[in-house]
Amino acid sequence: MLKKHWWKALAVMLIFYTIIGGLILEVPRLAILNETIRNLYFHVPMWFVMVITAGTSAFYAIRYLNKQNPIDDTRSLEFAKAGILFGVLGMLSGMLWAQFTWGTFWSGDPKQNASAVAIMIYFGYLILRGAFTDELQKFRVSAVYNILAYAVYIPLIFILPRLSDSLHPGNGGNPGFNAYDLDSKLRLVFYPAVIGWILVGVWVAQLRIRLTKAEIIIENK
Amino acid sequence: MAILALLVYSLVLGNPVKDLPLFIVNVVLGASGFAASLSMVAGIASKTNNSAALTAILGFPVVLPIILMSVKVSKNAMDGLARSTSYDELLVILAIDMIVITVSYILFPYLWRSN
Numbered sequence: 001m002l003k004k005h006w007w008k009a010l011a012v013m014l015i016f017y018t019i020i021g022g023l024i025l026e027v028p029r030l031a032i033l034n035e036t037i038r039n040l041y042f043h044v045p046m047w048f049v050m051v052i053t054a055g056t057s058a059f060y061a062i063r064y065l066n067k068q069n070p071i072d073d074t075r076s077l078e079f080a081k082a083g084i085l086f087g088v089l090g091m092l093s094g095m096l097w098a099q100f101t102w103g104t105f106w107s108g109d110p111k112q113n114a115s116a117v118a119i120m121i122y123f124g125y126l127i128l129r130g131a132f133t134d135e136l137q138k139f140r141v142s143a144v145y146n147i148l149a150y151a152v153y154i155p156l157i158f159i160l161p162r163l164s165d166s167l168h169p170g171n172g173g174n175p176g177f178n179a180y181d182l183d184s185k186l187r188l189v190f191y192p193a194v195i196g197w198i199l200v201g202v203w204v205a206q207l208r209i210r211l212t213k214a215e216i217i218i219e220n221k
Numbered sequence: 222m223a224i225l226a227l228l229v230y231s232l233v234l235g236n237p238v239k240d241l242p243l244f245i246v247n248v249v250l251g252a253s254g255f256a257a258s259l260s261m262v263a264g265i266a267s268k269t270n271n272s273a274a275l276t277a278i279l280g281f282p283v284v285l286p287i288i289l290m291s292v293k294v295s296k297n298a299m300d301g302l303a304r305s306t307s308y309d310e311l312l313v314i315l316a317i318d319m320i321v322i323t324v325s326y327i328l329f330p331y332l333w334r335s336n
Contacts, residue, residue: 065331120282127278131269141268144332145279148261151324155317156286 007199014196018042021189039097040186041193046090047115048194049201051157053083054122056205058150061143073139074212075205076146080125082205086197087119114156121149121156224248243307244298250311251291254318258283261325264332283321290314 022041057079064072094112095105106112128145132138227248259280266275290310297307 065328114286117282117285124279124282128265128269128275131271131275133270137268140334141265141332144328145265147328148265148283148321148324151320152258152283152286152317155313155320159313159316160286160289 008203011196011199011203014192015200018189018193018196022193025189037186039093041189043090043093043097044190045194045197046086046093047157049086049197050083050090051154052198053079053086053201053205054150054153056202057083058147061146064139064143065147070139071209071213073143075209076143077129078205078208078212080122080146081208082201084119084122084126085204086201087115087122091115091119110160114160118153118156121153125149222252240298240301240304243304244295247291247294247298247307247311247314250314250318251287254287254314254321255284257318257321257325258287261321261329264329268332287314287317290317 018041022038057076060072060076060079064076098107099105125142125145129138129142132141224245227245262280262283263272263276266272266279269275290313294307294310294314
């Protein structure tokens with residue numbers, strides 16, 4: 001039991017560490033940002049989770065097209081849903097952060113717009129799934145759309161905002177990661193936070209997949 | 222078709238574009254990107270019961286990056302700015318075009334199979 005579920009315990013511990021450490025440990029004093037820099041541990045990892053869950057979703061979509069196994073479609077759907085959840089959370093936490101640093105919840109920043117479009121693409125995925133009557137066709141076509149969506153999503157999130165001036169740190173050519181303000185004290189919490197949130201994202205998706213599996217078994221009884 | 226539209230418009234309304242070659246390259250790249258992604262999305266939507274509405278819903282976010290980039294390059298071309306300012310955007314449009322065309326080319330057989 002412990003062998004199989006160690007990563008869930010790890011996720012819980014990392015998230016607790018993020019919350020407690022993120023709120024108590026010392027952070028660098030920066031102008032404007034002040035204490036809101038702590039949001040780094042919550043806002044930024046959300047996008048890591050969305051990229052990874054959306055990628056996993058696209059991976060299972062490809063596997064579905066190869067093997068025609070309905071469970072891969074369920075996996076693809078639930079990972080996409082988890083991606084949407086974390087995308088929305090990332091956007092909300094980003095908006096809160098923007099309110100206290102940039103002055104408004106929504107300032108039409110290129111990254112804000114791009115992420116809103118990205119979330120729209122994935123909402124389109126859910127709408128598309130609702131428009132089918134034939135199950136097999138639904139699985140196949142939504143897998144196709146999912147792969148296309150991921151192929152558009154990656155340049156939308158990573159390349160497009162870098163080309164235009166943004167309020168986000170590290171824009172204008174250099175990635176936001178090695179930006180001046182991510183010093184070693186922040187890294188101490190930031191990296192565990194990223195891993196912890198990713199594990200939580202996978203956990204959410206996995207719970208939903210198991211739920212669907214259980215429903216299928218009950219239906220077949 | 223986009224080139225044709227460009228010709229007609231410049232005939233009727235006059236041509237304010239200062240850097241025509243750049244503009245034409247941009248038009249061609251943007252139009253092929255539109256064609257590729259909208260065909261793919263229309264193909265996806267045609268498999269559903271309510272295809273007309275779904276094409277619009279699914280297509281808009283997919284073409285939005287191309288629209289944004291082309292608008293920027295067109296503006297540069299119209300104002301006759303130095304070409305080096307538009308290379309980044311052109312490269313991105315080209316990259317998105319190639320990604321969408323490649324992905325569509327691979328995925329289309331799966332989409333169109335009757336079962």
